[in-house]
Amino acid sequence: MEFLKDLFLYPGFLFGFVLGGLLEGFKRKLKARMQLRKGPPVTQPFYDLSKLLLKNITKPYTISSFTYLLIPFVPTVGLLVGVLLMPYPFYQEKASFSFDLILIFYLTELPLLSQIIFGYFSKSPYGMVGAARAAQMFFYYNGVFIMVITTLCLLEGPPYSFCLKSIAEAWDSLDVLIKILTIPFFVFSVLAKLKLNPFSIPDAEAEILEGPLTEASGVALALFKLNYLLELAIFGSLFAFFYLPVLKTSPQMGLSLILLGAFFLFFMFALVENFTARLRLSQFSALYLKFLIPSATLILVITWVLKTW
Amino acid sequence: MFLDAIKQFLRYSQKKSLWVFHVNTGSCNGCDIEILALFSSKYDAERFGIKLVGSPKHADILLVTGPVTTKSRDPLLRAYDMMPKPKAVVSVGVCSLSGGVFAKSYNVLGPVDNFIPVHVYIGGCSAHPNMILEGLLRAAQILCEEEELWSF
Numbered sequence: 001m002e003f004l005k006d007l008f009l010y011p012g013f014l015f016g017f018v019l020g021g022l023l024e025g026f027k028r029k030l031k032a033r034m035q036l037r038k039g040p041p042v043t044q045p046f047y048d049l050s051k052l053l054l055k056n057i058t059k060p061y062t063i064s065s066f067t068y069l070l071i072p073f074v075p076t077v078g079l080l081v082g083v084l085l086m087p088y089p090f091y092q093e094k095a096s097f098s099f100d101l102i103l104i105f106y107l108t109e110l111p112l113l114s115q116i117i118f119g120y121f122s123k124s125p126y127g128m129v130g131a132a133r134a135a136q137m138f139f140y141y142n143g144v145f146i147m148v149i150t151t152l153c154l155l156e157g158p159p160y161s162f163c164l165k166s167i168a169e170a171w172d173s174l175d176v177l178i179k180i181l182t183i184p185f186f187v188f189s190v191l192a193k194l195k196l197n198p199f200s201i202p203d204a205e206a207e208i209l210e211g212p213l214t215e216a217s218g219v220a221l222a223l224f225k226l227n228y229l230l231e232l233a234i235f236g237s238l239f240a241f242f243y244l245p246v247l248k249t250s251p252q253m254g255l256s257l258i259l260l261g262a263f264f265l266f267f268m269f270a271l272v273e274n275f276t277a278r279l280r281l282s283q284f285s286a287l288y289l290k291f292l293i294p295s296a297t298l299i300l301v302i303t304w305v306l307k308t309w
Numbered sequence: 310m311f312l313d314a315i316k317q318f319l320r321y322s323q324k325k326s327l328w329v330f331h332v333n334t335g336s337c338n339g340c341d342i343e344i345l346a347l348f349s350s351k352y353d354a355e356r357f358g359i360k361l362v363g364s365p366k367h368a369d370i371l372l373v374t375g376p377v378t379t380k381s382r383d384p385l386l387r388a389y390d391m392m393p394k395p396k397a398v399v400s401v402g403v404c405s406l407s408g409g410v411f412a413k414s415y416n417v418l419g420p421v422d423n424f425i426p427v428h429v430y431i432g433g434c435s436a437h438p439n440m441i442l443e444g445l446l447r448a449a450q451i452l453c454e455e456e457e458l459w460s461f
Contacts, residue, residue: 038353039355040357040358044325044326051325054319055395208363210362210364217367
């Protein structure tokens with residue numbers, strides 16, 4: 001019973017879904033206000049998602065109904081497990097397992113993999129181009145993301161483990177300095193992970209329609225959108241765990257800090273999205289290969305030297 | 310009772326979230342430019358939850374501009390067939406209503422409603438963004454309330 005409550009209410013499905021939806025709505029509203037528009041209501045993602053649940057499905061002939069619905073459903077389950085693996089206040093005290101960051105990292109890759117598989121399975125030329133672009137981008141931004149989480153894992157001291165709780169509790173003055181240095185790399189890799197501008201290359205609307213999701217409709221599309229909202233909640237919370245003293249304060253304050261951190265991250269995303277235009281794939285790879293991956297590696301090496309010698 | 314309430318909410322969501330797929334079947338681009346203006350800061354259709362989508366499989370509303378020509382008939386029918394139900398069609402500009410200045414041209418087959426059912430007609434050459442916005446909101450009302458559209 002307790003587990004079902006964790007899975008479906010807090011910090012599971014309901015919390016992740018509502019937080020993700022509000023973050024997306026907040027970002028859209030903020031983007032509109034920055035462009036001197038009124039913008040959609042903050043609850044717009046919920047309307048979009050619930051509308052899709054009642055729509056008919058028009059699927060391509062090349063894919064069976066079972067596969068069509070299974071591909072987006074698997075990452076939904078994965079992301080729910082991912083949400084449960086985060087040390088949220090009021091929940092981390094009673095959880096008996098370690099909050100493994102590596103596992104969260106793998107689980108947050110599932111939606112992208114499912115989109116790539118869906119794009120290729122649908123046999124749509126737009127879907128295949130979108131899937132190919134997403135697959136190419138995967139290696140670059142994950143390189144940076146792995147550097148960031150490895151750097152943060154070095155903060156907790158030996159024995160090194162990728163436990164999110166220990167990273168969230170590392171708050172010496174040196175730790176804070178290193179954490180601040182990794183913020184731009186975290187923001188850039190998450191921007192690319194969430195396919196936001198300037199890295200909205202896989203689902204570039206004007207060029208390749210909706211990218212890998214071109215052939216998705218009805219419940220399948222709703223599941224893809226739900227996955228996206230859960231991803232937003234996970235990355236918003238990760239930002240708060242990494243860069244705010246969430247677990248150093250009372251649980252009520254910790255929860256408020258998580259919400260504050262998540263909304264601040266999406267404020268930054270709205271700002272970056274409004275300032276930048278979409279990059280080409282070659283520009284994206286050049287930015288990561290020439291600048292972001294070497295700089296993230298340098299910070300990792302410096303942290304390792306400072307922490308071990 | 311409970312299921313009815315959920316169903317009502319989902320239908321209400323359909324009214325608040327309109328994803329539009331735009332097809333130009335041979336217009337002079339005048340109406341297309343007005344549709345682009347609809348999403349600019351001045352008219353801001355996004356405040357009603359209206360969004361242009363790239364794939365007909367995501368769309369609720371097909372926005373058609375221009376008369377149907379010999380070349381554009383099949384793509385129009387294919388796009389309409391690909392849209393999941395419930396769906397509505399909004400025909401924009403006098404050319405899509407009657408052929409306009411292009412009527413009786415050698416390659417013009419006729420107005421849009423000769424080929425697919427049209428739910429809202431918006432006149433004008435070119436149609437004003439405010440009129441297009443009102444037409445889209447009427448189409449949302451039809452999508453939400455018309456029982457026939459929900460029988461699938």
